[in-house]
Amino acid sequence: MRNTQASHGTPAADGPAAAAEADEAHEADAVDAVDTVSAAVGADGAAEVAGVAGAGPVGGGGVPGGAGPPRRRVPGPWRTGLLRGVIELRLLLRNPKEMSGHLLNVAIALPIAAYISGKVPGTSTPISHLVIAGFAAYLLFQIGLVTLPQMLVTEREEGVLLRLRATPRGIPAYLVAKCLLILGMALGNLVLLIGAGALLVDGPLPHGPGDWLTLLWVTTLGLLAVVPLGAAIGAVLPNPREALALIMLPTMGLLVTSGAVFPITALPTAVQQVASAFPLKWMAQGLRSALLPDAARAGEPAGAWELPMVALVLTGWAVLGFLLAIPLLRRAARRESGSRLTARQDKAAQSGAAAA
Amino acid sequence: MRPQPHTRTLPASSPPAGPSAAPFAPADPGHGSAGPGAAGHPVVSARGLTMAYGGVDVLRGVDLELYRGEILALLGPNGAGKTTTVEILEGFRQRSGGEVGVLGADPARGDDTWRGRIGLVLQSWRDHRRWRVAELLGHFATYYPEPRDPAELLALVGLTGQAGQQVERLSGGQRRRLDVALGIVGRPELLFLDEPTTGFDPEARREFHVLVERLAREEGVTVLLTTHDLAEAERLADRIAMLVGGRIRACGTPSELARRAAAQAEVRWTDEDGTPRRERTADPSQLVWELHRAVDGPIPGLEVRRPTLEDTYLHMVHQEDGGTDTAANGEVRTV
Numbered sequence: 001m002r003n004t005q006a007s008h009g010t011p012a013a014d015g016p017a018a019a020a021e022a023d024e025a026h027e028a029d030a031v032d033a034v035d036t037v038s039a040a041v042g043a044d045g046a047a048e049v050a051g052v053a054g055a056g057p058v059g060g061g062g063v064p065g066g067a068g069p070p071r072r073r074v075p076g077p078w079r080t081g082l083l084r085g086v087i088e089l090r091l092l093l094r095n096p097k098e099m100s101g102h103l104l105n106v107a108i109a110l111p112i113a114a115y116i117s118g119k120v121p122g123t124s125t126p127i128s129h130l131v132i133a134g135f136a137a138y139l140l141f142q143i144g145l146v147t148l149p150q151m152l153v154t155e156r157e158e159g160v161l162l163r164l165r166a167t168p169r170g171i172p173a174y175l176v177a178k179c180l181l182i183l184g185m186a187l188g189n190l191v192l193l194i195g196a197g198a199l200l201v202d203g204p205l206p207h208g209p210g211d212w213l214t215l216l217w218v219t220t221l222g223l224l225a226v227v228p229l230g231a232a233i234g235a236v237l238p239n240p241r242e243a244l245a246l247i248m249l250p251t252m253g254l255l256v257t258s259g260a261v262f263p264i265t266a267l268p269t270a271v272q273q274v275a276s277a278f279p280l281k282w283m284a285q286g287l288r289s290a291l292l293p294d295a296a297r298a299g300e301p302a303g304a305w306e307l308p309m310v311a312l313v314l315t316g317w318a319v320l321g322f323l324l325a326i327p328l329l330r331r332a333a334r335r336e337s338g339s340r341l342t343a344r345q346d347k348a349a350q351s352g353a354a355a356a
Numbered sequence: 357m358r359p360q361p362h363t364r365t366l367p368a369s370s371p372p373a374g375p376s377a378a379p380f381a382p383a384d385p386g387h388g389s390a391g392p393g394a395a396g397h398p399v400v401s402a403r404g405l406t407m408a409y410g411g412v413d414v415l416r417g418v419d420l421e422l423y424r425g426e427i428l429a430l431l432g433p434n435g436a437g438k439t440t441t442v443e444i445l446e447g448f449r450q451r452s453g454g455e456v457g458v459l460g461a462d463p464a465r466g467d468d469t470w471r472g473r474i475g476l477v478l479q480s481w482r483d484h485r486r487w488r489v490a491e492l493l494g495h496f497a498t499y500y501p502e503p504r505d506p507a508e509l510l511a512l513v514g515l516t517g518q519a520g521q522q523v524e525r526l527s528g529g530q531r532r533r534l535d536v537a538l539g540i541v542g543r544p545e546l547l548f549l550d551e552p553t554t555g556f557d558p559e560a561r562r563e564f565h566v567l568v569e570r571l572a573r574e575e576g577v578t579v580l581l582t583t584h585d586l587a588e589a590e591r592l593a594d595r596i597a598m599l600v601g602g603r604i605r606a607c608g609t610p611s612e613l614a615r616r617a618a619a620q621a622e623v624r625w626t627d628e629d630g631t632p633r634r635e636r637t638a639d640p641s642q643l644v645w646e647l648h649r650a651v652d653g654p655i656p657g658l659e660v661r662r663p664t665l666e667d668t669y670l671h672m673v674h675q676e677d678g679g680t681d682t683a684a685n686g687e688v689r690t691v
Contacts, residue, residue: 073501074468080498087495091486159483163538165448167499168472337448338478338550339439345480 074168081176088181102185105142106193109135112261114201120263120299125292127263129204130299132197133291134260137284139189140219141254143182144226145233146247151178152234152332153243157344162336171333182227190219194291204291211290218286218310225279225314228321235328239348260284265301272301279317286310398457399424399546399578400445405454407440407602414440416602417454424545425576427568429583429593433673436599438582439550445580446476446548459546472500475544475577477535479551485524489515492523493537500542513537514563528555536564540571547571549581553588565592590665598672605672613672614663623647626657 092098113128113135120130155161164170197203206212237243255261257271258281264272275281288296289305297305400422407415415437422428432438443449444456447463447470456463461470484492493510497503510516513533518526526534532552539547549568553561569592571577583589589596590610597607606616621640625647627633637643640660647655663671 074472075499075501080495083498084495087487087491095486155483158485159478159481162478163481163483166446166471166474166476167496168468168542170499173499337443337446338476338480339443341478342480345482 077169077172077176080169081173082180084173084177085180088177089184092181092185102189105135105139105189106196109193110196110201113197113203120296121265123296123299125296125299128201129292130263130288131261132193132203133288134284136190136193137222137280137287138255138260139193140186140222140283141226141280142251143185143189144223144230146251147185148182148227148230149234149237149247150240150243152231153237154240156332156336157239157348159341161333162338162341165333165336182223186219186223206290207293214286214290214307218283218290221311221314221318222279222283222286225317225321228325229317232321232324232328235325235332239344254278254280258284263299265299279314282310282313398422399459400580401457402445403455405441405444405456406452407437407444408452414602418599418604420597420604422578422580424578425572426595427572427579427581427593429581429589429596430599431583431586431589431596431669432599437602438599441599442548442550442580442582446474472542473545475539475542475547477539477547477549477552479554481535485522487523489521489523489526489534490519493534493541496538497541502543503541504543506541509537509541512567529557529560532556533560533564536567544577546578549579551583552581553585568592586665586669596665598669600673610665610668613665614668621663622661624657624659624661625655632657
């Protein structure tokens, strides 16, 4: 096909040339490469057999699908990554244990919202609405900073990262897949919580396009603030067992102090100030502005939604997260090797906590 | 003696038996023809490869060459630097010094195209446990420009019946066979096998050996095997390299190694009193002849045992360590 080198000589001559060619052409022709791959792995197995059956060990034409010189282009990471993400989402849906973990959040939030009565101080907004908006923010926060790091650490320990490191463009594809998975989880959780809240416990919904827009950007920016950060944390945490303990405590602390589930004005000022440094408070505030009526802003500490500040703080965390995540993930991937994997697994086995 | 891999390539007219032969046709015809100088360019070459961790020299100048279609077994006691050597060649570790070329590139700077020409089968993979077998293999096929057909590959490694099963439900041997399938799904030109048959039952091991031989003989895949199983090394490898104390101490066919190690044959017989006798000698023929002359007739219970690879191996390890490394010897004996 058009994207190939005609033939291969000696390894010495072939390697660098093929490499250079692949690199220069990769971006432009990613789609082309993708098409070729789908032809090769698609339902066209018979063609592949036909293509290769006639060729002896020294013969020509081992190309699936028939004519043309062999292709050497390594497929780009987008298609493989998205495919991988879809499979991972499907695995999540098929996994009752993990699914129940996600459903549990909603199952906790809804009864609280249903039982709690009263108004947000200084407003006519039911406090249950504040609770649901807060839980929505917390779900995003948790996906980025608890679920993601745990997933990364576990998969690193099992050798997923090494497997992908040993695969051409495997690590970029892995990251693409994780982004898709996280996005799927976040949207699923939000829709479930807000939808079920509105249906079952008279929960809040955005009023008008402006609110929907706010919901969209706060969700997006909130994810950007926590996901890279979570990836960075996942890249440095030692193992899945310690990871959970290390992450959960600060997360729970922030859940309580960020005003996510009860009005922040009830807390001492110092605590409020500490919580203001972290993204959860701002995610919750942004989501409240989208979900609660405008009059409810009277219940905010500043008496306003402070959306510019929400955007600013979340953007700041997003930038910080990316700055940390890129080198740390690169380092984590670079450090993967068979012997390190074995060493970690031996250690895990010794501590009697080997993954089941 | 440098092996000439092309002479071992099966002619096109003698395809292997069995319906699963098709996936073994070459992906890369350009490499298949014995072009001038093709054998002159090693697929893997290391010269003076050194590695030091925190002041300790793990590798002290490893010289190693692998040619296309060759199976080389890297043997050595634990801590001799096998893993380090292999991980440098795989591009997973930076070396301290020396020249290394793998498929025409420096593994420390290998790009994705280079990576796609290499296959890996490690012993510690437990990844993708919740994926289904066929799903996983099918997915990893999409990373490569010319993957094998996943269904045929599953048949090849005997996992067709497990295609829809979750990876974590596979037995140890099945899991490893899946790892092998994943290692070759991209039609690698170079395959690294790290203790590939640990935990295999004899039948699975034999099937695995046949598979690896077919890859090398029919497709020209170059294989670097690290193992503690000396019988496996002897069965599979064209050449065996012994890495002891951070250097390749010997490299060659098992008989060449035996010669180099000056390991001695053992002659056993029963003497006139009916006492079993045994004697070690470098020249068993001479000893037997002398026995015949002494007895002047048939010798009861005569047996000549050539040095096994194990004898050679232990001999070399002992030579290196002055016979002190009993731990390593003990470990090898138990293989």
